[in-house]
Amino acid sequence: MSVITLDDVSVVFHEGKRTIQAVNNVNLTVNQGEIFGIVGFSGAGKSTLVRTINLLERPTSGRVLLDGRDITQARGRELRDIRKRIGFIFQSFNLIGNVTVEENIIFALRAGGWPRAEWKQRVSELLALVGLESKASSYPSSLSGGQRQRVSIARALANKPEILLCDEATSALDLETAGEILDLLRRINHELGITIVFITHQLDVAKSIFDRVAVMEHGRIVEQGNTFDLFGDPQHPTTRALVERYLGVGLPAQLVPDLPAGDLIELRYKGDSALEPLISQVARTWNVSVNVLHANVEYFGTQAIGTLVVSVDGTDEARQNALRALQDNVFSYRELDRAALAAAAERDAERVVPVTQTPTNEGERR
Structure with a gap:
């Protein structure tokens, strides 16, 4: 069943006299419980596209649907409720540096309206899930890159989202640590049934965890399908270039x-x-x-x-x-x-x- 549908979505930016078509008439669906990847070279429009799903970037035209419901014009409380369903993991971790790991997660719980009495228990559950039980009182600056990304994942899961968006979530990490983060995300997907949309330019990520994948170039989806079939027999020149660079x-x-x-x-x-x-x-x-x-x-x-x-x-x-x-x-x-x-x-x-x-x-x- 489709949980996310992008229907002819376009995003246009205006910089002075320049018009930039960051996303150009994209159509795609993401099914319940799958790990869906969006890959492409730098500047392809991947980050802009994934931000339309939770309306951090509002489409210039087209529709965003969750479970078949058009959310494109959502505002105020309706938009806040939608965003509770969608966690977001950033490449740069995006943690608050002057508060502890526990307080970083509480920040998300407070924004999500969790009762204060349940904060401690929920933080403990999340830190156990990401393997950081002993780091509640640590500050982000004392953590490794992999540990910071685990905190970011715990915070993104704080409000029990149904969808997790990952924007180049492993590209700032070394290969071994990136592999550990991918294993964690795969486990979260399997155990919690959370749908994951992951954007990357790294085919190591694609081959490790994607069920299906879409390839972007110049704001367009140029090819999409089952990960093995698409990379095993690429049809579009951009896909072939990505595969050739990797294989x-x-x-x-x-x-x-x-x-x-x-x-x-x-x-x-x-x-x-x-x-x-x-x-x-x-x-x-x-x-x-x-x-x-x-x-x-x-x-x-x-x-x-x-x-x-x-x-x-x-x-x-x-x-x-x-x-x-x-x-x-x-x-x-x-x-x-x-x-x-x-x-x-x-x-x-x-x-x-x-x-x-x-x-x-x-x-x-x-």
């Missing part, structure tokens, strides 16, 4: 001068397929040499998307037969250009400045 296997520059003879091919597979038996079979059948030069496998949930770069060498006829066999049995096949790889390796080498060449006097500096 693409670039040969290390130091390997390029010594690449073995033969055709250089990038192969990609998805799902339960595997390339190792295929490569062995092709090598035996056509009497060719197949060398695996570089590889990468990423799991979206329990399903894999793998990429290999191989060289295939042999007689002309055998090599062509082998290449056709490979191409027929993978979902993505791309021939790599040796000259382009060599040029890229040379550019990378030129960017490296040896530390031993630090200028020692003014003349050398000039």
Whole structure:
């Protein structure tokens, strides 16, 4: 069942004489209890779009519906009641620095109209949920980034929301801490049944927890669907660029001068397929040499998307037969250009400045 519907939503900003179309006729639905992701490069309009859901950013045109009810024009008490249903987690934590963790959470409880007598118990419940039972009297400045984000999550959950909006909630954290926060959000989704809308430019996040995903570019949704299917077989150039940046296997520059003879091919597979038996079979059948030069496998949930770069060498006829066999049995096949790889390796080498060449006097500096 759909809990959030955006119907032809647009947001236009005016800066002096400039008109900026931050969100452009977006249509999407988010189902009850799912983790829905919105991804795209910086400036795509993701943050503006997600803020229309709780009307922190009011649409210039179009409608926002919660459980089928149009809330776009909500004001006053009606808007306050709507926002109690929607928690918000910020990239920068957005905590009050001069009060304790407990008081940060109480701030949300007071705004939500909770009886004072229940504050202590509710704070204890929330801190236990996020694993910070011992930090009630600590100040945000004494906490790590991950701990601060846990406080932000506890505060966002204070009024028992049905929806949780996450605006780049892990991009300010290191990889290990980000993974812990994603695990916590997944647990909150499963145990509490809270619908999560998460915006990010990081496909690590997408592959870890999104059920479905929409890709944004220049304020528009250009592609959306099941996470594995969308990233396994992207159709739009923006989606393909995101996937290539994440799944693409670039040969290390130091390997390029010594690449073995033969055709250089990038192969990609998805799902339960595997390339190792295929490569062995092709090598035996056509009497060719197949060398695996570089590889990468990423799991979206329990399903894999793998990429290999191989060289295939042999007689002309055998090599062509082998290449056709490979191409027929993978979902993505791309021939790599040796000259382009060599040029890229040379550019990378030129960017490296040896530390031993630090200028020692003014003349050398000039």
